Amino acid sequence: MTVAQDLHELEAHAAHNYHPLPIVITEAEGAWVTDVEGRRYLDALAGYSALNFGHRHPQLIAAAEAQLRRVTLTSRAFHHDQFAPFCADLARLTGMDAVLPMNTGAEAVETAIKLARRWGYRVKGVERDRATIVVADDNFHGRTTTIVGFSTDPDAREDFGPFAPGFRSVPFGDAAAIEAAIDETTVAVLLEPVQGEAGIRVPPPGYLREVRRITRERDVLFLADEIQSGLGRTGTTFACDLEDVVPDVFLLGKALGGGVVPVSAIAANRELMDVFTPGSHGSTFGGNPLACAVGRAVIAMLETGEFQARGRELGARLDAGLRALPQDRVVEVRTIGLWAGIELAPGNRARTVCERMLAEGVLAKDTHETTVRLAPPLVVTEDEVDHIVEVLGAAIG
Known part of the structure; x- marks a missing residue:
């Protein structure tokens, strides 16, 4: 079954109280999810912080x-x-x-x-x-x-x-x-x-x-x-x-x-x-x-303190990467721990940016038209944080 077929079936019978990105997830582990066609995506939303410890933590x-x-x-x-x-x-x-x-x-x-x-x-x-x-x-x-x-x-x-x-x-x-x-x-x-x-x-x-x-x-x-x-x-x-x-x-x-x-x-x-x-x-x-x-x-x-430390350390890395994005496209970066809101310059739609990121294998979500939200699970690696920033930069470029 293709993503398009799954989306058609979902839209046929589901209430339209959400406007999800066009992906149908079938499996997930850690910071990664897999869709019905077998393509993998880095989850940079983590269920709005419900997945702080990643998908299916052992x-x-x-x-x-x-x-x-x-x-x-x-x-x-x-x-x-x-x-x-x-x-x-x-x-x-x-x-x-x-x-x-x-x-x-x-x-x-x-x-x-x-x-x-x-x-x-x-x-x-x-x-x-x-x-x-x-x-x-x-x-x-x-x-x-x-x-x-x-x-x-x-x-x-x-x-x-x-x-x-x-x-x-x-x-x-x-x-x-x-x-x-x-x-x-x-x-x-x-x-x-x-x-x-x-x-x-x-x-x-x-x-x-x-x-x-x-x-x-x-x-x-x-x-x-x-x-x-x-x-x-x-x-x-x-x-x-x-x-x-x-x-x-x-x-x-x-x-x-x-x-x-x-x-x-x-x-x-x-x-x-x-x-x-x-x-x-x-x-x-x-x-x-x-x-x-x-x-x-x-x-x-x-209670081990491990995840709080990862939030601080990886959050600092995320913040540094986001602040290097082109200032003509990003008017404000708000970060705290491993959590960020990226305010786009007028004329840029956050939904469009998130769709472009999806096409490159990273899941993020827009809010209030002009803001991209990032909240990767606390189990992401440094390289994965860098990849999120790289894909976001290309999507707004």
């Missing part, structure tokens, strides 16, 4: 296979032997002492919103049903109706209302605007430490420390959405680590499932997490045995 596949032979789902109506160790492992990694597992990143965000509101009413004393949360312009926290209601992206919002009230959006990177938006109804500030979907938008130095100061002084929770930025991507375990900041709640997902199963979670201290009581929140699949087994293997890999 340790993660072994953990999944071992668990598949035992038990995969019990629901939280019963205990299983992987749940408590997973929560303990993730609590240790985050420095918190309580964990609530879910499945997707959007669920982690919704869970954190519920936690913040209930804390606001039951602990802070905010008037019932008046809680507000401060968010940032150009955010991406998922696609549920609550979340898209405070998005500033018209594609995410249009014709999905009415939306839930209670959110105030301010410019990303502007701590003073956050402070001005806080009043007696404010229960939390919800931020991505680095905005991924917006094109790898890195805030100015000191921003996260200032947000942490403001939220502490104003008795407001700091919710850090590390779903894309966390777990090694920025060269540290969490992007918040770059400024030695500890939020009240970590929101995690994507790489937590190792590219094997969807796993997400929030982590906080016990006193805060205990605003949840039996029956107040849950999920049929959240914290299932298979997810917990894979998540534990991911955490064990991160």
